[in-house]
Amino acid sequence: MIEVEKMGKPAAPIISGRFEGDAIASSRAFGMPELQFVVVPRIYRNITLEECVGQTEQAFDQIVATLTQNGAPTGRLGTADDGAPHNFEGDDRFDAVHRMNEEFIGRDWGDGFPLLPATREAVDELIAGTRLPADHVVCDVPPGFGVATVEKIAINAALAGARPEHMPVIIASVKALSEIGPHGGKSLLMSTSPNAPLLIVNGPIAKELGINARSALGPGRDNRINIVIGRAFSLCLRNIGYWYPNEMDMDTIGTTRKFVHCIAENEAASPWQPFHVDQGFGADENAVSLFITDGELDVQDQGNTTAEGLLKTLAYGATFGTMSLQSDDKAGGSERLILMPPDVARPVGNSGMSKQEAREFIHAHANGNLGKMIQYMPLEGEARVAENWKWLENLTEEQRLQITVSVMGSADNCYIVVVGADRAKTAVLPSGPSPATVGIDQYRPG
């Protein structure tokens, strides 16, 4: 609606109560902090049509006022943070750090866990971990489009407890987010679904830094570097990208995947070329790939040893989830990130199957029941169905349940990354849009 105002016409966006904070944050992020809007109590899409009409009638005077009265200044622009340092007095250093945490976490600048103090000295030490100067602008970070200078990235990295040698990975990760989909996946980050970034590092730097490639997605000593780098990235996303819960992150329930993890591909145990080579990098180069994921499922195999058996188990497990009918793409479907453990990858690779052939096999066998996959969205009276799916509107539910479709649009929507310890247990993560891979070496000290 801001685009309408920018074209010179008064606009009245109607938003529901829970989204008022989101509307204010968005009005700032998209350059019109004084935007007026109309607030109704409930989200339209989850109430009856009678309730839709009723709450609109209740808001009618607001609609008229928004269209015919110039709004009083909201002062929203004046509440922008001035970027100044914060000072804390304590009985001793521990007490001062405690007070800092109370203040920063209270402002929602943290992830809930204790933060380390980003002092001038700590931040300068981190800035020395990259060849870039402190004031270099890496990118604008969605969804709020804050300006990511090297110094701001370093401040957030310091809060997370990162080390200087981690900085090139953190900077590349922030850059990768800005390269995801339209506007860095802005709409996904602001969604009511639990979309969260996942970082995967390839190249020699993974071993140099100690990024775990085995049981890489959990807590503890072995994942210390995974956690610290992921945390630094997520604090950048929060404080530079303004990805604050209930402001620009409108997740309904939330997910622990938003405690972002940075993992490495287990290149040594893979029968195939590393993922970053698939993405156009050299095997001796270092790169980080950023996926946006929307869930996670353990697909366990209890005895298959052949490529066909292992991949069928995996493909059948990958069929969970829903399917959008909004795409004009005939195939429709979504993407899957497959974190494939060595005990699945090696037998498949040793059978002579290439990674591309494995992707095609999974795509061919990952078929789901269309009727069940679209049940979440009633078709009757709903215009969010692309022309190529309109024929479904004439079918009964029973007829729709007879239709089987691929859950992925094509084999290109299936991404295989070898990760994990010994055991044939694959993690399948619905994902999309396509991942972004950014080179790390360009940010290392010269």
Next chain:
Amino acid sequence: MYLLEVLNPVARQRALESPFQPVARPESLDGKTVGLLWSGTHGGDVALKRAGEMLQGRFSGVTVNFYTGGNYPAPPHVVKQAAEECDVVIGATGD
């Protein structure tokens, strides 16, 4: 007593470097063309159409145009068309 200075982690937002102001409102909607811009979310079309009916009841000579791109959010070319063809635009948004 220990004094601790901590640097600020919050970045400036690009869009606030040159913010836009909302445009001036008309005093009345008499004789105006009102755009109803539906983002495709369930129920939003019903709500917008009811708002259009009520505006036609309160003001004289109001023309109502309904726009949708059949998708969420409304595609840019549909938003542009609504802004070009109407005097004011109402939209249902926020999921």
